[in-house]
Amino acid sequence: MNTFLSSAQEAVMEQYRAFAAKAVGPISSKLETHQVCLKEFLQNVGQKGYLGLSVSREYGGQGLPFLNSVLFAEALSEQEAGLGLTLATHFAVIETIKKYGTDTQKSRYLPLLARGELFATLAFSEEQAGTDFTAVEAELVETGTSLNYNGKKHGVITGDFAGLLLALTKNLSSEKDPLALALVDGGQKTRINIGPDKTRLGMRSAYINDLEFKGVAVAKDALLVSNADSTEAMANYALDVAKVVVAATACGMMRTAVDIAVDYANKREQFGKPIGQFQGIQWKLADMETERSASLLQVYRAAWSLDEEPESFSTNAAMCKWFAGKMARFHSGEALQVLGSYGLGDGTMIEKIYRDAKATEIYLGTSEAQKVQLTKLLKI
Ligand SMILES: Cc1cc2nc3c(=O)[nH]c(=O)nc-3n(C[C@H](O)[C@H](O)[C@H](O)COP(=O)(O)OP(=O)(O)OC[C@H]3O[C@@H](n4cnc5c(N)ncnc54)[C@H](O)[C@@H]3O)c2cc1C
Incomplete structure (x- = not known):
């Protein structure tokens, strides 16, 4: 419940x-x-x-x-x-x-x-601009009535087929704000080089591509503009939303990991009884369920706060991202441990969750980046 x-x-x-x-x-x-x-x-x-x-x-x-x-x-x-x-x-x-x-x-x-x-997807990261996304070099150049978008983006989720990219660029037309966010039409395929979806440790069902934009036309009314917030703040808002969804992803996989581990612990017998009757295994399972539940509460609070308590949304998003990611990484390993050598089998669900979980500590903001953000928000 x-x-x-x-x-x-x-x-x-x-x-x-x-x-x-x-x-x-x-x-x-x-x-x-x-x-x-x-x-x-x-x-x-x-x-x-x-x-x-x-x-x-x-x-x-x-x-x-x-x-x-x-x-x-x-x-x-x-x-x-x-x-x-x-x-x-x-x-x-x-x-x-x-x-x-x-x-x-x-x-x-x-x-x-x-x-x-x-x-839609986020096109923020570049080779030299990861955690510090303000170091982007992609740029929007004025061409009279419209803008031309040039630059390279790294690790874009669904870069292969996204029709809309929220792209972060340098702002060459204003001294007030060094960055700009544009809604870029990803359908201009002749002007976008799409790199391959490279094999990686986990999250293999996603498509993740490097993109190169060569003179992609962007209408002037495709820029995101706010009187209240800088472009950096708007980009952080987009990332905060993504972080909460990634943290929910971590919770989803933790739930499956716990279910698999409990099921196995009830069935697998050693020393004449199910391994789930050994306290060492029971404590692992109890820890997993407690920390999954704690992660989930943080995720739900963060999601709720976007609509109901916007002033705490960014803090909640950072907290739930690093906490759920850490728990997913740790408990996917613990769940695999319960399955012993069977957990190591290539193609088993628990092996896959173990691979996928690590990514939740990195993509769309590393755990360290969340702590840096929290440190600023807490005014330490
Ligand atoms: C699967 C996946 C999908 C992604 N999808 C997208 C996407 O759709 N769109 C997009 O724009 N980007 C995407 N990214 C990029 C992602 O957001 C960046 O990888 C992430 O922000 C980290 O950047 P980086 O990999 O360049 O690491 P770096 O920033 O180079 O960091 C390397 C290490 O240094 C640490 N570090 C950096 N700065 C500090 C600091 N101030 N204090 C302490 N430690 C620090 C980091 O935590 C990390 O451990 C994706 C990445 C992955 C792996």
Whole structure:
């Protein structure tokens, strides 16, 4: 029982779980090896309304709180964590447009993003600009009526097929703000070189590509502008949203890891009894469930605060990201340990979770970066 969620939200979560078990469970290994087309899968998810949960009805969404998007990502990640990662950037762009977009930008993009007819991602990182994303070198150059976007981006989730990129660039036209955020049309394929999705330790179902932009046309009304916040603050907001979704992804995989470990501990016998009857194993399982639950509460609080307590959102997002990531990395290892040599088998779910979990401490903001952020917010 999860006391943070209302009974209605608990019921909705069970629906998301049922959808994930049916739609993702049977194909999770195929998603990981790209034998199932991720783009088509996401289009299907979008048609069912799950990509626009937190988009208002006015723009074709379900008009639910951000927490629902987070619950959905958690449910999918119980089956396939790379899907949670993929949704992290899509939801980050949606929430950023909701908060900072003009009416034109909202009506142009939110309906398409909600229906899965367009996928969105963040194009922030560059080779030399990771944690310090303010060091970006990509630039927008004025060409009379419009802008030209040039530069290279590193590690862009769904870079392969995203039709909308929230791209961070240097700002050459204003001395007030050194950075600019633009909504870039990813469909200009002849002007975007897409690097391969390189093999990596985990999160293999996601597509992650390096991109090179060569004179991509960007309309002047595609810039995100805020009177209240700098571009750096807007970019941090997008990242904060992504972090909460990544932390939910970590919680989803932890739940599956605990279930697998408990099931195995009940079945596997050594010294004449199930290993789950040994206190050493019981304590591992108790630790896992307690710390999964603590991570989840932080994630739900962070998601809730986006709508209900915006002033604490950034702090909550940083806390839940590093905590859930650390717990997922540690407990996926503990769960694997419970399975002994069987846990090491290539292609088992627990081996996959062990590989996927590490990534939650790195992508879309490392654990160290979260602590740096918290240090600033706490004014230490
Ligand atoms: C799977 C994956 C998907 C990604 N998807 C996207 C995406 O869609 N869009 C996008 O823009 N980017 C994406 N990224 C990039 C990601 O956000 C960056 O990798 C991340 O911000 C870290 O940057 P870096 O890898 O360059 O590490 P670096 O910044 O070079 O850091 C290296 C190490 O130094 C530490 N460090 C850095 N600064 C400090 C400090 N001040 N104090 C203490 N320690 C510090 C870091 O924590 C880390 O341990 C993705 C990365 C991965 C791995």
